[in-house]
Amino acid sequence: MKNRHICLIISLIIPLFIVCGQGGNADPVGLTGGGDDGYIYTDHPEQEEETGKGETSADSLIGSWISVQDTAGPVIYLTFRDDQSYVMQIDIENYPMLHEGRYSTDGNQLILNEGIFIYQIDADMLMMTLDGYVFVFRKVTS
Amino acid sequence: MKKRNRFTLIMILMICTAASLVATESRVGSMGGVGYYIHDNSNIFYFPGTLHYYANQAVAELRAKNADNLYTVGVQMERKPGSIVGVYLNRPIDLPQDILMDVTPDLTLDRVISLLYGGKWNNKNWGVILSYASDKTEDDAFGIQEKESARYIGLCAGLSTSDYDLGFNLELPSAKWEADDDEDKWGGTGIGIHGRYFSTRSSVLKLVGIGNLYFGNTTREIGDAEIGYNRLNIAIGGAALYQLDPKNLVVLAVEAFGRNQDKEEVKDGDEYTYTRTVLPGIYLGVESKLKSWLIGRLGARQVYQSIKEVAKPAQGEEVETMESQSTFAVSFGLGIILGDLQLDAMMNEGILFDGPNFISGQNNTLANRISLTYSFNKPGK
Numbered sequence: 025m026k027n028r029h030i031c032l033i034i035s036l037i038i039p040l041f042i043v044c045g046q047g048g049n050a051d052p053v054g055l056t057g058g059g060d061d062g063y064i065y066t067d068h069p070e071q072e073e074e075t076g077k078g079e080t081s082a083d084s085l086i087g088s089w090i091s092v093q094d095t096a097g098p099v100i101y102l103t104f105r106d107d108q109s110y111v112m113q114i115d116i117e118n119y120p121m122l123h124e125g126r127y128s129t130d131g132n133q134l135i136l137n138e139g140i141f142i143y144q145i146d147a148d149m150l151m152m153t154l155d156g157y158v159f160v161f162r163k164v165t166s
Numbered sequence: 167m168k169k170r171n172r173f174t175l176i177m178i179l180m181i182c183t184a185a186s187l188v189a190t191e192s193r194v195g196s197m198g199g200v201g202y203y204i205h206d207n208s209n210i211f212y213f214p215g216t217l218h219y220y221a222n223q224a225v226a227e228l229r230a231k232n233a234d235n236l237y238t239v240g241v242q243m244e245r246k247p248g249s250i251v252g253v254y255l256n257r258p259i260d261l262p263q264d265i266l267m268d269v270t271p272d273l274t275l276d277r278v279i280s281l282l283y284g285g286k287w288n289n290k291n292w293g294v295i296l297s298y299a300s301d302k303t304e305d306d307a308f309g310i311q312e313k314e315s316a317r318y319i320g321l322c323a324g325l326s327t328s329d330y331d332l333g334f335n336l337e338l339p340s341a342k343w344e345a346d347d348d349e350d351k352w353g354g355t356g357i358g359i360h361g362r363y364f365s366t367r368s369s370v371l372k373l374v375g376i377g378n379l380y381f382g383n384t385t386r387e388i389g390d391a392e393i394g395y396n397r398l399n400i401a402i403g404g405a406a407l408y409q410l411d412p413k414n415l416v417v418l419a420v421e422a423f424g425r426n427q428d429k430e431e432v433k434d435g436d437e438y439t440y441t442r443t444v445l446p447g448i449y450l451g452v453e454s455k456l457k458s459w460l461i462g463r464l465g466a467r468q469v470y471q472s473i474k475e476v477a478k479p480a481q482g483e484e485v486e487t488m489e490s491q492s493t494f495a496v497s498f499g500l501g502i503i504l505g506d507l508q509l510d511a512m513m514n515e516g517i518l519f520d521g522p523n524f525i526s527g528q529n530n531t532l533a534n535r536i537s538l539t540y541s542f543n544k545p546g547k
Contacts, residue, residue: 054447062194
């Protein structure tokens with residue numbers, strides 16, 4: 025019974041840190057612990073989005089992006105404009121296909137005509153996930 | 167009667183130890199990130215000698231919703247007494263992706279396949295893990311024959327006893343881009359050593375001391391430029407593990423000192439150094455077996471660190487910036503035991519604040535991270 029009380033007290037103390045601790049945007053990861061994987065890596069893009077640590081604001085999307093696929097597939101150029109319009113250009117054998125439309129975001133969701141993607145921006149990299157497929161883009165211009 | 171008591175005792179021991187033997191990244195992640203400080207099946211990649219404690223398990227780490235490329239699945243099984251073999255698919259590795267992208271922009275090298283083997287030597291457990299990844303592409307757009315290739319080989323070896331665990335790892339990454347007569351390449355070596363020592367102080371208290379050291383040195387050649395990149399990580403820490411009773415574990419870990427230094431140096435040119443010093447990092451985790459089938463976990467982590475950046479141009483003045491910060495996060499998780507299958511989940515606190523979708527309209531997921539462990543051929547089966 026005594027042990028249960030100790031656990032309960034500790035469980036109550038932890039949330040107090042939220043008030044007492046100095047907040048910060050970076051992940052509290054050291055070199056021997058703190059990572060979401062239990063160690064020192066935070067290989068967890070979607071969780072970062074949910075907790076607001078990752079960058080998923082629509083403003084950061086604005087600019088031109090080029091695909092960095094891990095297969096020898098076509099190169100995709102994506103341009104998001106600040107008037108909520110976007111252009112997607114897919115180069116297949118030098119015959120560009122052009123898709124245009126309007127985009128919107130909802131949390132970590134990026135809604136395009138082609139589907140609803142889960143997205144995350146890390147520095148100059150944009151990662152978009154749809155049905156388990158991950159598309160990675162590098163920012164070309166802001 | 168005596169026989170029945172003995173049988174009952176064995177059964178109780180098996181049930182109580184089952185929770186600690188079946189565990190995952192989601193478990194140690196939701197306990198504040200204390201994986202280095204406690205026994206857990208995810209330890210095998212840092213201390214391969216611990217492989218023996220987690221024989222006959224199939225493990226799936228589902229690190230993010232709808233992102234199969236971030237999932238890892240593996241299995242380890244006892245081939246014969248004292249001999250364990252295993253394989254893991256799609257394990258993450260930590261390479262400097264910005265450098266890789268500089269050399270091979272169309273390739274990704276962040277996941278490996280790992281082969282595991284464990285044996286016994288002088289009553290000690292040893293283990294080795296061989297990891298491999300490669301990727302390549304060829305393109306002849308615009309009449310230029312362009313080839314990219316990247317490869318990673320990793321070797322990890324370890325020795326474990328009930329008192330200590332030692333781990334050594336060697337990494338050999340390389341990447342190459344070729345187009346006609348041009349060639350860019352990157353490659354080098356990384357060496358790391360991890361160690362931890364457990365000291366039992368009483369029936370409820372165990373102390374653990376740990377030390378980590380890693381050094382990596384690589385060079386990339388881009389056109390005529392030669393750029394050196396090296397990384398030095400060093401850390402020491404200690405923890406008190408309170409096993410209050412078979413159902414309740416409290417872990418208080420302190421990283422007394424940690425330093426990560428990344429240095430990039432252009433030959434006869436600019437130099438950039440990034441140094442992160444942790445002083446200290448505090449990780450707190452609580453695990454409680456609430457029911458025979460349910461485990462609750464809570465974790466907190468607070469890291470005090472300073473970040474120093476020094477940019478030293480080939481010509482001109484050196485620029486130095488420094489900032490200190492304290493960061494904090496709380497995590498919690500649940501473990502559900504369904505016979506031989508254990509599901510560990512790192513819960514998303516957002517759903518507690520907002521409520522489920524039919525109340526809030528928010529698309530919060532219930533869990534941020536899920537791990538599954540299936541144990542087969544358990545003793546006594």
